[in-house]
Amino acid sequence: MTEEPGGGALLRLRGVSRRYGERQALHPLDLDVRRGSCTALYGHNGSGKSTLLRIAAGRDTPTAGRALFAGRPIDEDDPRVRASVAVVGDMAACYPDLTVREHLQLVTLAHAVDEPDDWIDRVLADRGLSDHGEALPMSLSSGQLQSLHLAAALVRPRDLLILDEPEQRLDPAARRRLAGLLRAEKADGVAVLLATHHAELAEAVADRMVVLEEGRVIADGPPSDVLERLERRS
Numbered sequence: 366m367t368e369e370p371g372g373g374a375l376l377r378l379r380g381v382s383r384r385y386g387e388r389q390a391l392h393p394l395d396l397d398v399r400r401g402s403c404t405a406l407y408g409h410n411g412s413g414k415s416t417l418l419r420i421a422a423g424r425d426t427p428t429a430g431r432a433l434f435a436g437r438p439i440d441e442d443d444p445r446v447r448a449s450v451a452v453v454g455d456m457a458a459c460y461p462d463l464t465v466r467e468h469l470q471l472v473t474l475a476h477a478v479d480e481p482d483d484w485i486d487r488v489l490a491d492r493g494l495s496d497h498g499e500a501l502p503m504s505l506s507s508g509q510l511q512s513l514h515l516a517a518a519l520v521r522p523r524d525l526l527i528l529d530e531p532e533q534r535l536d537p538a539a540r541r542r543l544a545g546l547l548r549a550e551k552a553d554g555v556a557v558l559l560a561t562h563h564a565e566l567a568e569a570v571a572d573r574m575v576v577l578e579e580g581r582v583i584a585d586g587p588p589s590d591v592l593e594r595l596e597r598r599s
């Protein structure tokens with residue numbers, strides 16, 4: 366398990382901002398995510414959620430500020446980050462010639478997971494994919510594909526789980542399973558950071574909700590308080 370110095374937050378962003386040319390996608394912000402907690406980013410299209418997640422995952426470098434994982438600058442090429450940070454992105458890709466099971470086997474092989482077949486069977490069952498293990502991606506529905514991307518993050522070790530709109534294309538039952546899964550991740554001590562457009566999901570799983578508007582934090586706190594404030598504004 367990755368240790369954070371002085372018992373601090375596993376993910377620590379300080380004064381992080383991101384500019385694309387003339388566009389300030391993210392104004393300077395601070396964010397801490399601790400083990401066993403979940404922070405939900407919420408906001409309109411283009412408000413900066415994915416930009417922030419990419420920086421948190423070490424896939425993008427902030428224009429200014431510091432993004433630290435367990436006290437060290439985050440870089441997705443750092444083997445320690447690759448071993449501990451699982452990401453379900455908004456544009457995850459599949460290999461067209463590999464079955465669902467083979468995708469998951471590839472991930473368990475890359476992360477040297479013990480007894481991978483047991484893990485894979487369990488994750489397939491939890492994600493409602495048991496009957497699709499031998500299916501190729503092109504024969505899956507969009508919701509089943511999203512479940513495969515989630516499954517790929519769950520068959521590998523992780524201390525920090527980053528998800529970009531994981532509720533996309535999931536039906537209500539699959540969304541409820543997702544909420545249960547994220548609560549179980551917290552109970553296992555994983556730090557969870559997600560972007561979502563689904564207020565109920567945030568309320569069901571997050572300890573903290575951060576609302577972005579044009580790259581600025583406009584509300585931050587427990588989801589029920591934040592949602593009440595947003596309701597009053599509208």
Ligand SMILES: Nc1ncnc2c1ncn2[C@@H]1O[C@H](COP(=O)(O)OP(=O)(O)OP(=O)(O)O)[C@@H](O)[C@H]1O
Nearest residue numbers: 385388390408409410411412413414415416417560
């Ligand atoms: N690679 C890029 N180059 C230029 N501009 C970008 C790039 N990525 C994002 N942006 C811009 O930064 C802003 C924030 O985008 P971002 O994808 O972070 O928003 P978001 O909150 O995740 O939106 P959505 O809810 O639609 O996924 C947008 O104005 C977007 O056009």
